[in-house]
Amino acid sequence: MTHLPYIIASYGLAAIMALVLSIGAALRLKRDRARLAALEQTHNHNAGTHRTP
Amino acid sequence: MPINQTDGANQLLSASPTLVARTGSFFHRYANPGRFLKLGARLQPWLTWSAIAFTLAGLGWGLFYSPADWQQGDSVRIMYVHVPAAMLASAGYAGLAACGLLSLVWRHPLADLAAVEIGPVGACITALCLATGSIWGKPMWGTWWVWDARLTSVLVLFFLYLGHIALIRAFDDPQRGYRAAAILALAGAVDLPIIKFSVQWWNTLHQPDSITITGAPTMSASMLWPLALSTIGFSLGFAALVVARTRAAVMESRIRALLSSPRRSGGAA
Numbered sequence: 001m002t003h004l005p006y007i008i009a010s011y012g013l014a015a016i017m018a019l020v021l022s023i024g025a026a027l028r029l030k031r032d033r034a035r036l037a038a039l040e041q042t043h044n045h046n047a048g049t050h051r052t053p
Numbered sequence: 054m055p056i057n058q059t060d061g062a063n064q065l066l067s068a069s070p071t072l073v074a075r076t077g078s079f080f081h082r083y084a085n086p087g088r089f090l091k092l093g094a095r096l097q098p099w100l101t102w103s104a105i106a107f108t109l110a111g112l113g114w115g116l117f118y119s120p121a122d123w124q125q126g127d128s129v130r131i132m133y134v135h136v137p138a139a140m141l142a143s144a145g146y147a148g149l150a151a152c153g154l155l156s157l158v159w160r161h162p163l164a165d166l167a168a169v170e171i172g173p174v175g176a177c178i179t180a181l182c183l184a185t186g187s188i189w190g191k192p193m194w195g196t197w198w199v200w201d202a203r204l205t206s207v208l209v210l211f212f213l214y215l216g217h218i219a220l221i222r223a224f225d226d227p228q229r230g231y232r233a234a235a236i237l238a239l240a241g242a243v244d245l246p247i248i249k250f251s252v253q254w255w256n257t258l259h260q261p262d263s264i265t266i267t268g269a270p271t272m273s274a275s276m277l278w279p280l281a282l283s284t285i286g287f288s289l290g291f292a293a294l295v296v297a298r299t300r301a302a303v304m305e306s307r308i309r310a311l312l313s314s315p316r317r318s319g320g321a322a
Contacts, residue, residue, distance in 0.1 A: 003128035003192050010131045010185045011112065014138070017181050018108075018290065021174060022101075025297040032304035039311045 086303045089163055093300045100296060104289035111137075111283025119279050131189040133279055137287035138182035139207070143245050145175035145291060146210060149217060150242040153235030163299070165231040166306070168238065169221055170298035174291060176214035183207060194258060202251035203259035206244060213241040 115133030122129035149171050155164035186204065187197045198204065221234035252261045263271045264280075272280075 003126060006128055006188050006192055007116075007130050010134045010188050011116070013184055013188075014112075014134045014181060017177055021177060021294055022290075022297075025294055025301065028301045029297055029304075032301045032308065036304045036308055036311075039308055043311050043314065 086163065086307070090300055090303055093296045097293065097296060097300070100289055100293035104286050104293050106286070107282050107289060108286030111279050111281070111286050114279035115276075115283060119276050120273070122276075125193060128189060128192050129276070131185055132276075133283045135182060135185040135189055136280060137284040138178050138185060140284060141287055141291050142175065142179040142182045142207065142210060143248055144288070145171055145178060146213065146238075146242065147245060148295075149175060149214075149238045150245075153238035156231055156235040157239070163303075165227075165235075166302040167295065167299050168217075168231070168234060170302055171295055172214055172218040172221065172234075174294050174298070176211065176218060178287075178291065179207065179211040179214055183211060199258050201257045201259050202255040203248065203257050206248045206251050210241075210244050210248060213237070213244060217241070 112133055115130055119130070119133075121127045149168055152161075152164040152168035152171065155161040156168065183204075186207075190199070191197050217234050217237055220237055221230045224230040224233070251257060252259055264277075
């Protein structure tokens with residue numbers, strides 16, 4: 001396999017790109033989900049307080 | 054001259070707004086962010102796991118079991134990464150142009166968010182296509198790069214992606230960024246047929262297409278099957294990434310809305 005370094009480079013680049021993009025998207029989703037849940041909880045709590053006469 | 058209602062052209066003109074409105078209502082039904090979040094959450098694991106399975110099967114088959122090419126030897130195995138990346142680079146840009154059309158004609162809010170998220174993924178896959186093409190070119194052509202029509206038109210596509218990413222974030226008012234980027238996406242779509250037909254229109258170093266819609270493939274089935282599997286895997290992976298990023302973008306817009314809501318600041322009556 002004289003072309004092995006070229007093949008490894010191609011597959012390695014694809015693997016690195018896939019890992020970076022997917023881990024980035026997963027972390028972003030996790031962070032946003034947690035932040036949104038916390039904000040909605042605060043928001044609903046405040047709304048409930050406002051409705052109380 | 055009086056307008057004749059039975060005139061075909063006038064009928065078409067009067068029918069067009071109805072058609073636009075009907076098509077618009079179809080798209081707006083799926084523009085609801087809450088509905089998209091639910092659908093996206095349901096689709097996400099299926100897209101992700103099937104992408105992993107198809108990609109591993111395709112690349113594993115291509116790397117270890119498919120035969121070497123009689124001329125190119127083992128370097129032909131780069132094809133199982135390069136060709137799906139090249140197909141997706143063009144398909145991703147077509148998706149970006151479709152989002153641009155939806156944004157300009159129907160002001161589809163999800164299309165704007167999807168366009169923001171398709172851009173970076175498309176740019177990465179185009180960069181992968183260019184890099185693997187260059188890596189494949191070195192042992193086959195003896196050079197990393199030539200200013201060949203196919204290579205140059207794909208490089209232009211990469212710059213179009215970069216331009217879109219920059220333009221959509223360039224304005225303080227996001228709506229202006231969405232409009233400008235949508236126009237760029239639609240105008241840049243002219244590069245797609247140039248990429249496709251560059252190997253026919255010009256005498257290029259890049260080989261002609263081995264797979265066409267109309268003709269039989271010019272490669273052996275033992276190479277075609279792993280290529281098909283990896284192409285399906287890459288496409289599902291692209292879709293999974295775009296869905297995940299768009300879901301995150303919808304959540305971020307909700308977060309921004311909640312943070313700027315008057316209740317939070319105590320201004321609500």
